[in-house]
Amino acid sequence: MTAHDPGLFLSWDYEGQPSSQPSPTILEASFSRDELVQALSAVQVALGDGDLGWIQLEFTAQQTVIISAQNPTLAVRATLKASHSHTGVLKVSGRQLLEYTKQIPQNTLSFHAEMPYRVLLSSGHSSAKLHLIQGHNLTNVQPAPADSEVRIKGSHLAPWAMSFKDLLQVDDTRFYANGALIWIEEGQLCAVASDAVRLAHVKLKEGAQIQNNQGGRILVPRKTWEEVIRMAVQNPDEEFCLKWSESVLSFSVESPQYLMHSKTIAGLYPPYENAIPHKLTTKIQLNVATLAESIKRALIFADKSKVLQLSFERNTLRLSCFTPGQKEGEEVISLDATVESPFDVNYNGVHLASILGVLPAGQVELQWESINRPVKITGAVRSGLEAFYLLVPTKF
Numbered sequence: 452m453t454a455h456d457p458g459l460f461l462s463w464d465y466e467g468q469p470s471s472q473p474s475p476t477i478l479e480a481s482f483s484r485d486e487l488v489q490a491l492s493a494v495q496v497a498l499g500d501g502d503l504g505w506i507q508l509e510f511t512a513q514q515t516v517i518i519s520a521q522n523p524t525l526a527v528r529a530t531l532k533a534s535h536s537h538t539g540v541l542k543v544s545g546r547q548l549l550e551y552t553k554q555i556p557q558n559t560l561s562f563h564a565e566m567p568y569r570v571l572l573s574s575g576h577s578s579a580k581l582h583l584i585q586g587h588n589l590t591n592v593q594p595a596p597a598d599s600e601v602r603i604k605g606s607h608l609a610p611w612a613m614s615f616k617d618l619l620q621v622d623d624t625r626f627y628a629n630g631a632l633i634w635i636e637e638g639q640l641c642a643v644a645s646d647a648v649r650l651a652h653v654k655l656k657e658g659a660q661i662q663n664n665q666g667g668r669i670l671v672p673r674k675t676w677e678e679v680i681r682m683a684v685q686n687p688d689e690e691f692c693l694k695w696s697e698s699v700l701s702f703s704v705e706s707p708q709y710l711m712h713s714k715t716i717a718g719l720y721p722p723y724e725n726a727i728p729h730k731l732t733t734k735i736q737l738n739v740a741t742l743a744e745s746i747k748r749a750l751i752f753a754d755k756s757k758v759l760q761l762s763f764e765r766n767t768l769r770l771s772c773f774t775p776g777q778k779e780g781e782e783v784i785s786l787d788a789t790v791e792s793p794f795d796v797n798y799n800g801v802h803l804a805s806i807l808g809v810l811p812a813g814q815v816e817l818q819w820e821s822i823n824r825p826v827k828i829t830g831a832v833r834s835g836l837e838a839f840y841l842l843v844p845t846k847f
Contacts, residue, residue, distance in 0.1 A: 605687040
């Protein structure tokens with residue numbers, strides 16, 4: 452954290468009485484609405500629950516403002532330029548400030564802090580007051596120890612993380628379903644994620660610059676990945692630095708104006724390699740868009756279990772869903788190749804559709820070792836991103 456000028460920081464003791472440390476009572480600042488909204492949006496993922504989830508604003512001598520927030524598992528800071536009269540640190544309700552800033556009528560927000568009591572906000576004909584939050588607990592967001600370090604632009608980071616994000620749960624009792632396992636192997640950035648029904652295995656072969664690799668593997672939670680994707684999508688040309696340490700269970704993402712530090716999930720990841728089929732005997736190729744559209748129509752007729760039956764016979768694939776005694780739908784797709792031995796297999800149609808949804812346009816390949824084992828689903832390689840998915844069969 453940036454050091455403060457002790458002559459310009461108002462200190463209060465635990466009983467709420469001012470100390471003898473001299474300090475001005477007024478801090479004036481002017482913010483660009485759009486830049487402030489972007490910074491507040493970046494840190495809101497680390498706010499506590501409720502309206503009183505607080506953020507910290509640190510006004511530095513370099514005419515920058517470091518905005519930060521933290522919770523027990525996640526800490527985020529964002530830096531922006533803003534002219535201000537003094538240095539100092541204050542805390543305020545982050546959610547209220549963000550919602551107000553989003554809706555102000557002009558692109559400039561005037562900030563008048565009467566420390567240590569309140570801050571007055573104004574923009575055009577709109578004004579508001581927020582009470583400052585007292586306390587000595589200050590955020591100090593630092594990068595993770597760099598046992599492993601990768602530099603990657605947002606344009607590569609976003610599709611890599613999006614390729615497995617939908618397989619992650621939020622509060623699943625199976626710890627591995629709450630996070631994605633990442634590591635570096637042969638100069639590639641790798642990830643595995645599973646919800647016990649689906650599994651994604653993803654490698655980024657281009658666009659990742661490996662700076663350090665101590666061989667560590669970490670399990671990063673879903674909430675962290677959601678924020679990584681949001682920042683990468685918003686900043687496709689920005690270079691991000693991913694750092695992590697298996698020994699201290701930490702992961703961070705850093706750019707020149709942004710830093711997020713996340714705790715990772717403890718424990719050994721299940722032996723996912725055992726689920727990957729190797730003796731593949733049956734292979735079917737289909738157009739991604741054609742298959743996805745047919746599944747979408749068939750699911751209209753499914754019951755709450757969303758079971759989809761795939762029936763392969765000669766040059767035809769039939770997809771069917773039904774709700775007993777009420778409705779039934781069928782889709783027919785012609786195959787380019789002939790199936791030597793007809794077979795039927797059932798999957799959760801929603802899960803199959805979600806996998807197809809992250810594949811690039813073109814052909815999708817379905818491969819089986821046995822119809823009682825997971826199907827291996829592979830799409831086209833794009834921008835150096837190579838991925839396959841496993842989907843466990845189900846029953847009517």
